[in-house]
Amino acid sequence: MSGARSPAPAVPDDASPWPGPFVRYDLVKELVVALVAMAGLAVILTVLFSSPDDSPTTIQSWAKAAPGDFLTTAVGELDGTSGIATYGPPYNHTPDAAQKIGPISLQEAAGVKIPIDTAQDYVIEPLKEIPADPRLRLSLAAYQAAPAKLQAAWTGAYEEALPKARFLRGVPLLPAGRYGPVAPMMAALLGLAQSGGLDGALIAGSHRFYETNYTKPLLFLASGAYFEERAEGQHLLGTQWGMMNETGSYPGQVWLWLYTVWYQIEPFKSSENADALIFVLMGILSLAFVCIPFIPGLRTLPRHLRVYRGIWRDHYREVEG
Amino acid sequence: MSDGEGRPVSPEERQMWTTWVRERAVGALPPEKLLPDRQPAYVSSWIYVFGVATIAALVVVVASGTILGLKGPEWWHVAGIGRFFNGIHLWAVELFFFAMVVHLWGKFFMGAWRGGRGRTWMTGAIAFLVAIGAAFTGYLSQQNFDSQWIAFEGKDGLNSVGIGSFFNVADFGQMYTFHVILLPLAVVALVVWHVLLVRRHGVVPPYPAKPTPPPQQAAPSEGSAR
Amino acid sequence: MVSAALFDLSHPAHYLHWHFFQMSVANVVVILLMIAVFVAAILIPFPKRRRES
Numbered sequence: 001m002s003g004a005r006s007p008a009p010a011v012p013d014d015a016s017p018w019p020g021p022f023v024r025y026d027l028v029k030e031l032v033v034a035l036v037a038m039a040g041l042a043v044i045l046t047v048l049f050s051s052p053d054d055s056p057t058t059i060q061s062w063a064k065a066a067p068g069d070f071l072t073t074a075v076g077e078l079d080g081t082s083g084i085a086t087y088g089p090p091y092n093h094t095p096d097a098a099q100k101i102g103p104i105s106l107q108e109a110a111g112v113k114i115p116i117d118t119a120q121d122y123v124i125e126p127l128k129e130i131p132a133d134p135r136l137r138l139s140l141a142a143y144q145a146a147p148a149k150l151q152a153a154w155t156g157a158y159e160e161a162l163p164k165a166r167f168l169r170g171v172p173l174l175p176a177g178r179y180g181p182v183a184p185m186m187a188a189l190l191g192l193a194q195s196g197g198l199d200g201a202l203i204a205g206s207h208r209f210y211e212t213n214y215t216k217p218l219l220f221l222a223s224g225a226y227f228e229e230r231a232e233g234q235h236l237l238g239t240q241w242g243m244m245n246e247t248g249s250y251p252g253q254v255w256l257w258l259y260t261v262w263y264q265i266e267p268f269k270s271s272e273n274a275d276a277l278i279f280v281l282m283g284i285l286s287l288a289f290v291c292i293p294f295i296p297g298l299r300t301l302p303r304h305l306r307v308y309r310g311i312w313r314d315h316y317r318e319v320e321g
Numbered sequence: 322m323s324d325g326e327g328r329p330v331s332p333e334e335r336q337m338w339t340t341w342v343r344e345r346a347v348g349a350l351p352p353e354k355l356l357p358d359r360q361p362a363y364v365s366s367w368i369y370v371f372g373v374a375t376i377a378a379l380v381v382v383v384a385s386g387t388i389l390g391l392k393g394p395e396w397w398h399v400a401g402i403g404r405f406f407n408g409i410h411l412w413a414v415e416l417f418f419f420a421m422v423v424h425l426w427g428k429f430f431m432g433a434w435r436g437g438r439g440r441t442w443m444t445g446a447i448a449f450l451v452a453i454g455a456a457f458t459g460y461l462s463q464q465n466f467d468s469q470w471i472a473f474e475g476k477d478g479l480n481s482v483g484i485g486s487f488f489n490v491a492d493f494g495q496m497y498t499f500h501v502i503l504l505p506l507a508v509v510a511l512v513v514w515h516v517l518l519v520r521r522h523g524v525v526p527p528y529p530a531k532p533t534p535p536p537q538q539a540a541p542s543e544g545s546a547r
Numbered sequence: 548m549v550s551a552a553l554f555d556l557s558h559p560a561h562y563l564h565w566h567f568f569q570m571s572v573a574n575v576v577v578i579l580l581m582i583a584v585f586v587a588a589i590l591i592p593f594p595k596r597r598r599e600s
Contacts, residue, residue: 013436014435014436014437014438014525014526015436015437015522016436017523018361018523018526020361020362021361021362022359022360022361022362023359023360023361023362023364023365024358024359025357025358025359025360025364026358027356027357027358027373028356030370030373031373031376031377034370034373034374034376034377035377035380035381037374037377038374038377038378038380038381038413038416038420039377039381041412041416042378042381042385042409042412042413042416043409045408045412045415045416046405046408046409046411046412049408049412050404050405050408051404051407051408051410051411051412052465052467053397053398053404053407053463053465054465054466054467055465055466056464056465056466056468056469057466057469087480089480089483089486090480090485090486099481101482106481106482106483107480107481107482107483108483109483110483110484110485110486111486113486113487114485114486114489212492212493212494212495212497213489213491213492213493213494213495214472214491214492214493215489215491215492218469218472218473218491219473219491221469222469222470222473227469227470227473230466231470234466234470236467236470236474238474242470242474243474246467247466247467251415253456253460254418255418255422255453256453273481275477275478275480275481275482276481276482278478279478279479279481279482280482286450289446289450290442290443290446290447290450291443292429292434292442292446293434293438293439293442293443294439299432299434300432302429302430302431302432303432303528305430307430308430308431308432308527308528311366311368311427311430311431312363312366312527312528314362314363314365314366315362315363315365315527315530316527316530316531319530319533320530320531320533321533
């Protein structure tokens with residue numbers, strides 16, 4: 001290049017075709033080089049680190065490892081006090097359970113589209129499938145025939161006694177109390193779970209051979225403290241910025257940083273409507289991100305930040321001297 | 322206007338839908354614009370390689386995903402070679418987002434939407450958001466502890482705005498279908514549209530240079546050189 | 548099934564804490580790398596090519 005200053009090309013506006021100068025640029029070669037580089041990097045990273053595969057928790061493994069927690073969750077499903085039983089739509093109608101954005105509840109408006117009756121689906125129906133157990137059949141009949149107040153008294157007493165329970169070869173031994181038919185029902189359910197039969201009963205609860213929808217067993221399983229403790233151990237809880245994390249020491253989903261950060265600060269942190277509010281907030285921010293070219297102030301920000309002076313320094317050196 | 326063999330197009334042919342589509346397409350993107358062999362001289366920074374790097378990573382994601390799809394969702398849990406391709410798929414996704422974020426930072430600081438290039442920015446931004454959705458359904462399709470947890474947590478955000486029953490994160494069949502066909506099609510379509518817009522409008526020129534001072538006058542007795 | 552990786556990343560991660568901010572070392576490394584690569588891409592000179600008009 002000579003020392004003479006080249007005049008700035010007369011481009012009337014940014015939309016006009018560039019009048020010159022040009023340089024040779026091999027796009028296809030660039031793509032091939034990029035393909036080789038990216039494939040090579042992916043192979044190297046795989047050879048170095050592989051990928052995580054923590055095996056799933058089953059209801060069977062849960063019932064064996066933490067029978068007390070399993071029974072606590074199960075009795076909550078039976079008496080309708082569990083997280084899923086009181087979730088609201090789309091699983092059931094529960095007053096004031098649905099999240100709101102101001103006065104509007106989209107959750108409520110969507111209605112109950114995945115109906116789950118926790119007592120029937122998680123306790124009564126699976127127990128009915130157990131064959132050749134007349135005592136269990138009588139217990140089930142007694143429970144279903146009892147008035148709601150008596151049922152609540154039985155399940156309440158059982159739940160209170162559970163922390164003091166001992167387990168002998170999978171059989172729960174509770175201190176003496178008025179549990180009615182709930183005690184034999186729960187013992188039978190624990191036995192079914194520890195045999196692996198409850199995993200199967202919940203996934204194929206509709207008596208279909210093929211099934212790919214794990215809603216029922218997952219909601220039951222994940223409601224227990226055992227499952228949550230496993231997630232906490234892997235730093236996956238919301239309070240641990242878990243949305244961004246992967247199991248083990250693998251890098252996770254760093255691009256979700258802005259989705260998770262709102263959960264860590266007020267007013268979202270302690271709000272009952274945090275999910276709905278953050279979903280809508282991120283919707284608005286995403287729309288703004290897409291529409292940057294049209295937002296005054298934002299669309300002229302790069303000009304003021306002047307990082308472009310570094311990117312195009314060769315060009316400016318030439319035209320400004 | 323002429324047809325593919327250089328003959329002039331007759332009035333009847335001009336009314337044909339095929340001719341209309343061809344003339345619009347070739348007019349917008351003639352071959353030397355679709356695959357140019359030169360670029361403006363200001364395209365001289367390493368920041369410019371991150372767009373093609375993102376595309377390259379996406380190709381590796383789709384290719385490794387295709388191999389995983391050939392053997393089905395159980396394969397990588399039970400076979401070492403399947404685990405290897407799962408690793409390629411996961412790391413290619415990390416590389417894809419890495420390159421895409423560096424690309425988007427570069428394009429932001431260049432004000433790359435100037436000169437009628439607003440749609441280029443928008444298609445890129447929407448591709449980013451759809452890719453996040455594609456990754457989400459991928460994590461849900463793993464059939465391991467991570468996917469159990471992500472489904473259990475993810476349901477709350479979607480249920481809270483009333484879409485959790487339509488997009489049921491615990492329905493493996495639905496999430497797997499979104500992941501292997503619906504969302505990849507959407508991402509690829511957006512990326513193709515994005516690249517065609519770049520070819521159509523060209524790479525955004527630099528912000529205007531500082532105005533050059535007028536040349537000094539040589540002597541008062543001489544008139545202006547112009 | 549044990550994966551044949553050279554480095555086993557299946558142990559629990561180390562986390563960096565600062566006020567309410569907490570992030571895994573792996574994620575912090577990725578973010579710092581992104582910033583470093585972005586800065587390097589701008590600063591490292593690009594090979595000059597011959598002009599054509």
